[in-house]
Amino acid sequence: MTAVLENVSLNEEGFMTNPDEWTEEIATVIAKNEGIEELTEAHWKIINHCRATRSANGSSPTLREITTGVGITTKELFKLFPKGPAKKVAKISGLGKPEGCV
Amino acid sequence: MKTLLILGAGTGGTMVANKMSKHLDPREWQIKIVDKDENHYYQPGFLFIPFGIYKQSDVVKPKKNFLPTGVETVFGEIELIEPDKNKVKLSGGRTLDYDYLVVSTGSYIHPEETDGMLDAYGENVFDFYTPQGAQNLHNFLETWEGGRLVLNVAEMPIKCPVAPLEFLFLADWYFTKRGIRDKVDITYATPLPGAFTKPMASAMLGGILERKGISVIPDFNIMEVDNSSQAIRSYDEIEVPYDLFVTIPVNKGADVIGASGMGDVLNFIPTNKNTLQTEKWENVFIIGDAGNVPASKAGSVAHFMLEIVTENMLSHIKGKEMTARFDGHANCFIESGFNKGLLIDFNYDVEPLPGTFPFVGVGPFRLLQESYLNHIGKMGFKWVYWNMLLKGRELPFVETHMSMNGKKKTLVQEPA
Numbered sequence: 001m002t003a004v005l006e007n008v009s010l011n012e013e014g015f016m017t018n019p020d021e022w023t024e025e026i027a028t029v030i031a032k033n034e035g036i037e038e039l040t041e042a043h044w045k046i047i048n049h050c051r052a053t054r055s056a057n058g059s060s061p062t063l064r065e066i067t068t069g070v071g072i073t074t075k076e077l078f079k080l081f082p083k084g085p086a087k088k089v090a091k092i093s094g095l096g097k098p099e100g101c102v
Numbered sequence: 103m104k105t106l107l108i109l110g111a112g113t114g115g116t117m118v119a120n121k122m123s124k125h126l127d128p129r130e131w132q133i134k135i136v137d138k139d140e141n142h143y144y145q146p147g148f149l150f151i152p153f154g155i156y157k158q159s160d161v162v163k164p165k166k167n168f169l170p171t172g173v174e175t176v177f178g179e180i181e182l183i184e185p186d187k188n189k190v191k192l193s194g195g196r197t198l199d200y201d202y203l204v205v206s207t208g209s210y211i212h213p214e215e216t217d218g219m220l221d222a223y224g225e226n227v228f229d230f231y232t233p234q235g236a237q238n239l240h241n242f243l244e245t246w247e248g249g250r251l252v253l254n255v256a257e258m259p260i261k262c263p264v265a266p267l268e269f270l271f272l273a274d275w276y277f278t279k280r281g282i283r284d285k286v287d288i289t290y291a292t293p294l295p296g297a298f299t300k301p302m303a304s305a306m307l308g309g310i311l312e313r314k315g316i317s318v319i320p321d322f323n324i325m326e327v328d329n330s331s332q333a334i335r336s337y338d339e340i341e342v343p344y345d346l347f348v349t350i351p352v353n354k355g356a357d358v359i360g361a362s363g364m365g366d367v368l369n370f371i372p373t374n375k376n377t378l379q380t381e382k383w384e385n386v387f388i389i390g391d392a393g394n395v396p397a398s399k400a401g402s403v404a405h406f407m408l409e410i411v412t413e414n415m416l417s418h419i420k421g422k423e424m425t426a427r428f429d430g431h432a433n434c435f436i437e438s439g440f441n442k443g444l445l446i447d448f449n450y451d452v453e454p455l456p457g458t459f460p461f462v463g464v465g466p467f468r469l470l471q472e473s474y475l476n477h478i479g480k481m482g483f484k485w486v487y488w489n490m491l492l493k494g495r496e497l498p499f500v501e502t503h504m505s506m507n508g509k510k511k512t513l514v515q516e517p518a
Contacts, residue, residue: 062258062367063257063323064257064367064368065366065367068367069367074323074325074337075325075337078323078337078338082338083321083338084321084338
């Protein structure tokens with residue numbers, strides 16, 4: 001399975017550096033590495049939303065932008081992507097780290 | 103006659119009123135400024151109120167003292183902004199038309215956004231981002247005998263990202279001075295991965311927290327305040343018990359921004375981070391923390407925005423290209439207790455670095471290191487704010503754009 005990631009450019013923290021290299025297969029592999037065995041429809045809804053609303057420089061939306069945009073609660077988001085959903089969603093969606101921090 | 107309308111007479115709006123009144127010909131332009139509150143607040147001073155260092159009189163003065171004659175001041179609640187019609191409705195029925203609009207309506211705390219936070223608000227749950235919250239916390243601390251003090255940032259971004267750290271440093275100093283430091287556990291639960299947003303400052307400030315015996319719980323996203331069991335809980339079920347809970351609640355832009363459909367999910371207005379013009383309306387500009395630019399929401403940032411926003415607005419009025427570019431410059435003194443402080447100076451691209459400021463090798467201020475003089479700078483800033491900054495005057499030696507002079511690109515280890 002890790003062969004899928006062989007030709008994907010990742011930064012030191014494991015975020016993809018080129019969102020255009022992303023495929024659904026890559027997402028499935030990264031998700032497994034992050035401890036999510038299976039990506040359900042609910043996961044895909046969030047991943048697709050993040051890919052569609054990524055910023056011009058390829059960074060992922062913040063937690064609040066995800067919950068507001070998809071229409072789910074923060075609690076549900078944490079259930080789907082346990083322990084730091086903003087970062088996990090960004091990684092699995094092939095996007096850069098969310099920009100919330102200044 | 104044309105109208106420049108400014109919404110909000112806080113730090114940013116007051117500076118713009120002062121600056122633009124010098125540039126716009128009064129025979130052609132009238133300047134109006136609207137605010138609901140007749141008092142001006144020195145917000146960086148709120149931090150000192152819980153510890154009895156400042157009183158209310160240090161941080162509150164009448165707004166009229168700082169606004170130029172010739173600017174019409176309207177005290178009233180803004181009900182709706184209609185940027186497509188160049189109109190602003192005030193409650194009570196008055197409507198103001200404008201040719202150019204500056205939005206400086208600021209950001210506000212929203213404790214009601216977190217479940218259970220309001221249950222014991224004012225009893226053993228406090229904020230220090232409002233004059234009343236800071237005062238209530240002061241009254242509580244005066245008779246507190248010790249226990250578990252937990253400080254939490256609910257969600258980023260917040261106004262002044264260094265204030266939580268300063269609160270922790272000052273708490274350590276305050277309890278030491280009262281002789282009860284050994285009876286107080288201080289814990290900082292933050293949604294950030296460390297003490298601060300940027301790596302070098304995070305390492306440096308994290309080191310100071312550690313030396314002062316303050317525990318940090320990183321990546322803590324608060325879900326609820328459970329007052330019956332006196333604990334806060336994160337979304338991933340980490341529980342932190344408290345006896346005294348100090349919160350920096352969710353920060354949002356003004357409600358009227360949301361009601362007018364001008365904001366993002368947190369009511370901050372999408373704004374070009376370099377020109378400070380709003381993304382949607384070419385005759386609407388922002389200053390300070392009303393916009394969504396990825397800079398600190400702090401008074402120093404509003405000050406550095408001033409040159410840019412006024413220059414660009416004047417160019418736009420004359421039909422010229424806007425050439426001034428905001429670089430995200432922030433310059434913040436960080437009070438670290440025991441008569442010491444730090445100074446950080448950074449922008450969109452350059453994180454806070456160690457070194458000297460503003461002069462290479464000389465200082466007198468030391469960047470990202472503790473010193474007595476930095477503390478003097480912090481405490482002296484109140485005078486600078488009331489007497490120079492609000493009038494839109496330039497501050498000595500502090501440039502609008504960040505300078506690399508005196509900065510070093512590696513972390514200097516401070517002697518323990």
